[in-house]
Structures are given as C-alpha cells and as structure tokens.
Amino acid sequence: MKIFRSLIIIILVLSLFVGLAACGENESEETYAPTDAPAETTVALEETDPTAESGLQGEIHVYSRDASSGTRGAFEELADFEEQLTDNAILTESNGDMAAKVGADLLAIGYVSLTTDFAANNIKAVNYEGVEPTEENVLNESYTLARPFNYVTRAAGDFGDADKEALVAAFIAFLTESVEGANAISSAGGIVDVSSKRAWADLQADHPVVSQDNSGIEIVTVGSTSVEKAIRAALETFQPMAGNFNFKMSHAGSGEGPAGTVGEEKDTAKKGDIGFASRAFKDTEEVILGMSTGTFCLDAVVICAESSNPIANLNQSQTAAIFKGEIQNWEDLD
Amino acid sequence: MITDKRQKNKLASCHRRKLWQDKVIKRIFQGSAILAALMILFIYFFVISRGIQPFLPSYDGDQQNVLSFLTGNRWRPDMNPPIYGVGFIVINTILTSLGAAIISFPISVLTALYIAKVAPPKLRAVLTTIVELLAAIPSIVYGVYAAGTITGLVDDFAGLFGISTYGGNSALAVILLLAIMIFPTITSLAVVSIRAVDRNLELGSIALGASRMETNFKVVLTSAKSGIFAGLALGLGRAFGEATAVSMVAGNRMIGPTLNPFDITRTLTTTILTGMHETSPGLDYDMRFSVGIVLLLVILVTNLSIQYVKRKVGGITNE
Structure with a gap:
C-alpha cells in the first residue's frame, strides 16, 4: 500500500517536471524566436x-x-x-x-x-x-x-615617470593600431575596423617597455562612463602582454576626460593618465597639449x-x- | 554505607554536569536568537539611515523634499533636476498585490480545506507535494514563465476588447503572476492551521446536526482563521517583495497611478531593482534606499490591517 502510494507520488512529480520543462521550452521559443507571433x-x-x-x-x-x-x-x-x-x-x-x-x-x-x-x-x-x-x-x-569614443593622454613629460609615459604610449598603440586591441574593443560592443590593424607582435618592437616588469606602475583612466566597458576589455587584454602593470578606472563623465589629463583638473585628485570622451572634443578642451589624442572606436x-x-x-x-x-x-x- | 555515599556523590556530580550543559546550551540558543534579532535591527538601521540621507539638509547633492517624494506621481531620474515621486508607485504596488490576493486567497483556502478535510488520503499526499513543489520554484523561473506565457495570454485577452497592450506587459500580467506565486504560501499555511483545529469542535458541530460542509465552512475555517490570515500576510509579503519576476512584465511606467489593468505599471521593488547595476553612487543610488523604507512601511501597515481584519472575522477563536 505504502509502495503504491509513493509510486503515484513519484509519477505525478515526474509528470509535473516534464510539464514545467515543456512550459519552459515554449516560452523560450516565444521570447527568442517567436515562430507563431507574426501570424497573430x-x-x-x-x-x-x-x-x-x-x-x-x-x-x-x-x-x-x-x-x-x-x-x-x-x-x-x-x-x-x-x-x-x-x-x-x-x-x-x-x-x-x-x-x-x-x-x-x-x-x-x-x-x-x-x-x-x-x-x-x-x-x-x-x-x-x-x-x-x-x-x-x-x-x-x-x-x-x-558617436566617436575619443582619448587624450597627459602631455609628454607630465607623467612623472618615464616608464609610465612609455607604457601609456604602448597602450595607445595597442588600442588604436593592433588587431588584439581592436578585437577587445569590438567584443565590448565598440565599432572598429579590424581589417586595417596590425598584429601586436609587429608593433611591440617600438615599445621595449612592455618586455620589462611593470607591476609597480599604475595607469589611471578618467572620463566618460560609456567607454568604460571597451577600455576595461582593452586594458585587461593588454595587462599580461605588458609586464602586468596595474590600472585604475575612475570614470565620471566625458568632461572629466580632457579636464583630468590636460585641463584644469590635471593636478588634482581627479587627475588621470588617459582621459576619454564619448563625443568629439570641444575647442575649449586643449587636447592638442596631450602626448597623443584621437578616436579609438565608434558607438x-x-x-x-x-x-x-x-x-x-x-x-x-x-x-x-x-x-x-x-x-x-x-x-x-x- | 560507603558505597552508598559514593553513589550519591556520583549522582550529584552527574546532575551538576547536566545542569552546566543545560546552561551552555541555553546560552547558545539565546545567542542565536539575539543574533537573528540583531540582523533585523542592522538591516533596518542600514536601509533607514541610507534612505533618509537625500532628505536631510546635510546631503551632499540635491536635497529632496519628503512631501513631494511621498505624494509625487512621476518618477523621472533622467530629468534635470530629477523628479522622484513615489506616491503613485505605492498605489500601484498595493493594487497589484491586493489584486493577486483577491484571486489567490479564495482558491488557496478552498484548496487547503479540500486537502485537509475532504480529499482521500492518497490524493491528499499528492496534492500536498504539488503545493510544496510550487512553493519551491524560484521567482526567476516564474518570471520567464510570465514573460513568455502570461503576457501572451493578456495580450490576446485585451485583443478581445480591441485594446492594444505593450506586448502583454501590464498590471494584469503582474497580478496573475503574483497570484500564482503566492498561492502555495497561503495554501500550505492554511492546510497546517486547518489540520490543527480541535477534532472535538467538528464532532460537536456534527452532533448538533450540522452537515459536513456546514461544519467545514462555519466551524473549521473560522477556528483556523488565525493561521489562514498568517498565510495571507506571508503571501502578501511575498507579493509586495517580489522584484525579479515582476520587473520582467511590469513595464516600469514613469507616471501613474495605473488604474487600467491593461496598462503598464511600476512597483516599489521594480523601482529599486531597475538599473541598479548601471547606476553609480549618488542621488539615484540613495533614492533606492528611500523607496526601500516606503516598502517596509507599506508591508508593516498591511500586516497591521490584516491583524485588524482577522479580529473582525467572527466565529470561534482558536488561539
């Protein structure tokens, strides 16, 4: 009797699970590929x-x-x-x-x-x-x-450390010229023409700084919050290729990008080594002062x-x- | 004589050890109870201290007005200055949760009565298992079910009246979803409390000439009302607190209140949840804690009113 009862319970529970699974299949079909929705x-x-x-x-x-x-x-x-x-x-x-x-x-x-x-x-x-x-x-x-995603670095000689300056230059080359950098950006949703890029192995020779141990260097990025995802992806890809440097991202808005690198906030707590804006730089933002500036991808x-x-x-x-x-x-x- | 004394000593030391063990275990229990109570205090303290910040003059940012926050009928954090009005959201939350309770409560109580008193033993075991399984389904699963199936049903239903909905995302979809979600909570508590009704009360009622059904409705249910209403309170608590599943079908309307069941709505929980992962520390983040305080208040007031209603529902008390 007891066995019979527990058998019934097991069968019912199983059928319930099958039923639920079927429901699940149905709605995932409806949500992601609504086959019958157009008919309705x-x-x-x-x-x-x-x-x-x-x-x-x-x-x-x-x-x-x-x-x-x-x-x-x-x-x-x-x-x-x-x-x-x-x-x-x-x-x-x-x-x-x-x-x-x-x-x-x-x-x-x-x-x-x-x-x-x-x-x-x-x-x-x-x-x-x-x-x-x-x-x-x-x-x-x-x-x-x-819209363009733009960058600007601090002025040459304003990094306070020659190795850091060389490393920032290497990262900019990685970000704008290498296939690896372009792939990282596009995986984060940025639009970039990968076909015009070169392999990092070819570019690396110009940047000897990447072959030394850079674990004592911290690169600080500031500016637009929209670029954060793409820049994080690029930095994380570049980190092991460039002597395991550290990075800190403190993004608060496009205006902070040029201000914290070449503008009035460049020597305050809001300062950064590379600044980003998810728009074109304005004439009042003197990005020409930076060691390098340009567009690294589009959104x-x-x-x-x-x-x-x-x-x-x-x-x-x-x-x-x-x-x-x-x-x-x-x-x-x- | 000597052995007797020894035995006495042995007994006494055994007794002392037991007393000591009792004391230690009592302290452990006390400690866990205090820890649990403290957790509530910590959570309340954290949410409230964070949530009242935007209304204080010392706030680092735009100070908010309490009155316009509580009575506002718009939620536009994108505006400059941002508009945070929670009044219409409170009404939406109460309407959707009450709607769910109105659908679910009678079904739950009748199911519980059937399980506890009417069903044959075999069926009773099966039904109890099913109700317990329903309670164990995670809310996100209810959410995908609602987004995939309930919205479609609501859209078709609205089509009968010639109303076009936002793909079925609506207050009605939220109500149906919550009704399904709170059904097992109310039912399982009601089953327990109906089973706990004194058998002699039933026998007395039948002996006085009442039929089985009369006894079930007039004696059993009224005697079990305490537990049934506790189930309702827990069910409503779940309805008020459900965020994940609700946010998938609510539509997060920015203005309100929503009185048309086919229109999109916004509840307190979805307001706290939506965009939480993309927002940065600041006013928008702190306001979510303020909404949290309002949600705690709504739940408190609802539970007090359920206690009041429970006392008003007549019959035998079995407390």
Whole structure:
C-alpha cells in the first residue's frame, strides 16, 4: 500500500517536471524566436489596417531603457531629445530585454545596439536619415546615430615617470593600431575596423617597455562612463602582454576626460593618465597639449521595430517627436 | 554505607554536569536568537539611515523634499533636476498585490480545506507535494514563465476588447503572476492551521446536526482563521517583495497611478531593482534606499490591517 502510494507520488512529480520543462521550452521559443507571433500580429494588422499601403495604424508604443543606461544616454543625445522622453514609455531591463519585447509588439518602437541579433528577436533595423545602420556606414560616418569614443593622454613629460609615459604610449598603440586591441574593443560592443590593424607582435618592437616588469606602475583612466566597458576589455587584454602593470578606472563623465589629463583638473585628485570622451572634443578642451589624442572606436544605436512593421526610415525630427510623445499614432507619421 | 555515599556523590556530580550543559546550551540558543534579532535591527538601521540621507539638509547633492517624494506621481531620474515621486508607485504596488490576493486567497483556502478535510488520503499526499513543489520554484523561473506565457495570454485577452497592450506587459500580467506565486504560501499555511483545529469542535458541530460542509465552512475555517490570515500576510509579503519576476512584465511606467489593468505599471521593488547595476553612487543610488523604507512601511501597515481584519472575522477563536 505504502509502495503504491509513493509510486503515484513519484509519477505525478515526474509528470509535473516534464510539464514545467515543456512550459519552459515554449516560452523560450516565444521570447527568442517567436515562430507563431507574426501570424497573430498579421491578424491584428488586418483588423487595424484595411489598406496595407497606408502603413500601420494604432498607438505608437515607445520602448526605452532605464535612466542609468548608457545606450539610452547615447540615443537621447544623438537624436537630440535629452530629458524629454515621453512619460508613457515602457522601460526595459537590458538590450536583450528591449529586443525581445519590441519583437513581441507590432506597435512598438525602440532602440538597441548595433551588435544585437535582429532576426532572432523578430525585430528589424530602421534606417536613420536614409542611411542603413551597418558597421561600414558607421565607420564611413554616413550613419549619424553614432558617436566617436575619443582619448587624450597627459602631455609628454607630465607623467612623472618615464616608464609610465612609455607604457601609456604602448597602450595607445595597442588600442588604436593592433588587431588584439581592436578585437577587445569590438567584443565590448565598440565599432572598429579590424581589417586595417596590425598584429601586436609587429608593433611591440617600438615599445621595449612592455618586455620589462611593470607591476609597480599604475595607469589611471578618467572620463566618460560609456567607454568604460571597451577600455576595461582593452586594458585587461593588454595587462599580461605588458609586464602586468596595474590600472585604475575612475570614470565620471566625458568632461572629466580632457579636464583630468590636460585641463584644469590635471593636478588634482581627479587627475588621470588617459582621459576619454564619448563625443568629439570641444575647442575649449586643449587636447592638442596631450602626448597623443584621437578616436579609438565608434558607438552606434539602431532604432528598431517589430519585423512586420512597414516602417523603413526615420529622420531626426521624426525620431525626437516619437520619443517625446508628440507623434502618438503610427498613421500620423508621414 | 560507603558505597552508598559514593553513589550519591556520583549522582550529584552527574546532575551538576547536566545542569552546566543545560546552561551552555541555553546560552547558545539565546545567542542565536539575539543574533537573528540583531540582523533585523542592522538591516533596518542600514536601509533607514541610507534612505533618509537625500532628505536631510546635510546631503551632499540635491536635497529632496519628503512631501513631494511621498505624494509625487512621476518618477523621472533622467530629468534635470530629477523628479522622484513615489506616491503613485505605492498605489500601484498595493493594487497589484491586493489584486493577486483577491484571486489567490479564495482558491488557496478552498484548496487547503479540500486537502485537509475532504480529499482521500492518497490524493491528499499528492496534492500536498504539488503545493510544496510550487512553493519551491524560484521567482526567476516564474518570471520567464510570465514573460513568455502570461503576457501572451493578456495580450490576446485585451485583443478581445480591441485594446492594444505593450506586448502583454501590464498590471494584469503582474497580478496573475503574483497570484500564482503566492498561492502555495497561503495554501500550505492554511492546510497546517486547518489540520490543527480541535477534532472535538467538528464532532460537536456534527452532533448538533450540522452537515459536513456546514461544519467545514462555519466551524473549521473560522477556528483556523488565525493561521489562514498568517498565510495571507506571508503571501502578501511575498507579493509586495517580489522584484525579479515582476520587473520582467511590469513595464516600469514613469507616471501613474495605473488604474487600467491593461496598462503598464511600476512597483516599489521594480523601482529599486531597475538599473541598479548601471547606476553609480549618488542621488539615484540613495533614492533606492528611500523607496526601500516606503516598502517596509507599506508591508508593516498591511500586516497591521490584516491583524485588524482577522479580529473582525467572527466565529470561534482558536488561539
């Protein structure tokens, strides 16, 4: 009797697990590759939109990220509607969450990074100012929903240590010229043309400092928080190749980059050896004083919509108007 | 004579040793109890001392106004100056949690009654196991289930009324998710308290001519109300405190309160959680602790009101 009872329990528990596992499979399919979602949404499309030519009809669902997101900061700055996002926007948790949610809502508009898997999330990229968002177009600067990641170092002779100065020069070479550096940056989401780079082994000869023990040297980076991920990846890759130097990253904003290296904060507690900005340097920021300055990669944001949404292109004023809540319906978009 | 004395001595020393052991063990128990109590104090102290900082004149940054924080209907940390209004979030939190309790409470109590009193023994064991398994599912799993399945159902349901939702992310999705999540908590506590009802009360009721069902509803349930309401309090606590799963379907609306069940919402926990990993120390970080204080207060007030309701529900007391 007892055996019989426990047998029933075991069978039921097992079937429960199988049931749960099946549920799990279903929803992962729906979230990441919604095979039946387009079928449902076409029905909705027919209901709201009798004439296919006039495009989509209905309320625009604006998807955004939470206020601390770097992608949101870049997007609002580039499309020029900072602090003006509509109160009706839905906030998503991450780039992946945004892609999955926009892919499940026909009336949605959102934005993701260029490295997102568009097809898997059932979303499409929308052209900006008539230009398709591709890595090539970002690099040739025709796609304008992009921004440069710039660097500037302290002035030559201002590092307080010749080895440190040589090491910073070596890191800049690694960051801007080597294949290894470019790979590290692109793995962190930065856009960089890897094909034009050379192997670090070829560059290394110009920087003898990397072959000595540098564990007593600490490189301090300051500036934009947006570049942090890419720079951390590059520094971590470079560290074992360059005598295990130490580094400290104290990023607080683009303005701090030039200020802490060549500007008024260069001898204060906010000083750094390399400063970064996720925008072009201003004329008032005297980056020409630095030992070296330039752009090490680009960052791009892509406007996205559900894949069956007929929208193909948006310009800056349309984008800003949608995200500010001034254009509220798809039919109002000319 | 001598052996007798020795034996007495031996007994006495044995007794003394036992007394001493008792004392040590008592101290160990006392110590763990004090440690547990201190932990509560530490957590409260930490959250409160951090959370009130932005409202003090000594705050290093933009000092916030308590009144506009508590009554505000917008949450816009991206603005300059940032707007932190928690009033609408409190209403949203209470509405979604109460909605979940309204759906889950009757189902849970009836399930518990069935498990404890009506079901045949074999089925009872199976059902108890199932309820316990439901309680053991981690909240993140409930979250992916909700994001993948409940949102789809809500979207289809809204479509029947011609309403377009944000892909099903809505207050209703949050309510359904929480209802499922708090069901095992309420049920298992209710089962325990129904089982603990004095058998003589039931027998007396039946002897007086009441039917089994009359006895179950009028005698058993009212006698077990203390435990059932404790289950409700724990269930509501889970509903108020659930962050991970809720944030996957809530949509984090920046303005409110949300009264339309198909519209997106924002709860206190999702406000604390969202963007936590990307924010840097400063006002935005400290305000999360302020929201934490509000959440603690909401839970306290709810538990007190449940105690009040419990006293009002009539019948035999079995406390």
